[in-house]
Amino acid sequence: MDRQGEQPFDKQPLPALDGHGRAVPDGSMLRAFLSICKDIASDDDILSAGLSCLDPSKLICPICHARTSLIYHGYYLRHLVGIKDGKPDDRRIKVIRLRCISCNTTHAVLPLIAIPYCAFSIRFIARLILDHTEGTFQSIEALCAHYKISVNTFFRLKHRYLSCIRLTFGITAGTKRAISFSRDIITFDATSLSCLLEGFFLATDTSFCQGHFP
Numbered sequence: 001m002d003r004q005g006e007q008p009f010d011k012q013p014l015p016a017l018d019g020h021g022r023a024v025p026d027g028s029m030l031r032a033f034l035s036i037c038k039d040i041a042s043d044d045d046i047l048s049a050g051l052s053c054l055d056p057s058k059l060i061c062p063i064c065h066a067r068t069s070l071i072y073h074g075y076y077l078r079h080l081v082g083i084k085d086g087k088p089d090d091r092r093i094k095v096i097r098l099r100c101i102s103c104n105t106t107h108a109v110l111p112l113i114a115i116p117y118c119a120f121s122i123r124f125i126a127r128l129i130l131d132h133t134e135g136t137f138q139s140i141e142a143l144c145a146h147y148k149i150s151v152n153t154f155f156r157l158k159h160r161y162l163s164c165i166r167l168t169f170g171i172t173a174g175t176k177r178a179i180s181f182s183r184d185i186i187t188f189d190a191t192s193l194s195c196l197l198e199g200f201f202l203a204t205d206t207s208f209c210q211g212h213f214p
């Protein structure tokens with residue numbers, strides 16, 4: 001793998017850590033989209049609201065599809081590179097784990113702004129693509145230096161992002177659509193963002209920007 005030009009945030013996948021700093025696998029991912037947190041817009045608020053609003057009894061086991069069978073099973077910490085004041089912000093976030101008492105499998109509940117198997121938040125990628133399409137920086141190298149990623153990582157994220165936009169709006173979706181969609185992701189409150197991302201998830205059976213499509 002070419003590691004030339006690697007920047008601080010390129011070491012993917014970043015390990016998930018349990019409460020004692022030990023690496024743990026992400027395991028089965030479960031998305032719990034918010035619908036009761038209007039007027040919340042910042043990443044910090046969305047993350048904390050996601051934890052406080054989570055009601056395991058309303059979720060369905062993704063393996064056996066049993067209802068009301070998921071119970072709290074602890075949590076682990078993982079890295080997530082988001083955006084704060086226009087700059088990359090590397091933080092540790094808490095990921096809740098649930099266990100299904102019907103089939104005994106465990107599942108990680110990924111926060112709204114996180115993407116499975118990706119170190120970057122959805123808003124980090126949206127901001128990156130918006131700055132690129134609007135020509136905020138003089139060159140791709142300058143853009144990548146600001147966001148502390150390599151050029152290779154930029155093109156990988158851009159490819160994922162634009163692929164998802166074409167899946168949503170059709171193969172003719174171009175730069176204008178990418179700009180308006182990115183602005184929506186960056187500025188929406190939690191409820192609107194949740195509806196947007198849940199719609200994509202339900203239509204494609206994968207999370208926006210996840211990287212692999214069925």
Ligand SMILES: [Zn+2]
Nearest residue numbers: 061064100103
């Ligand atoms: Zn189950």
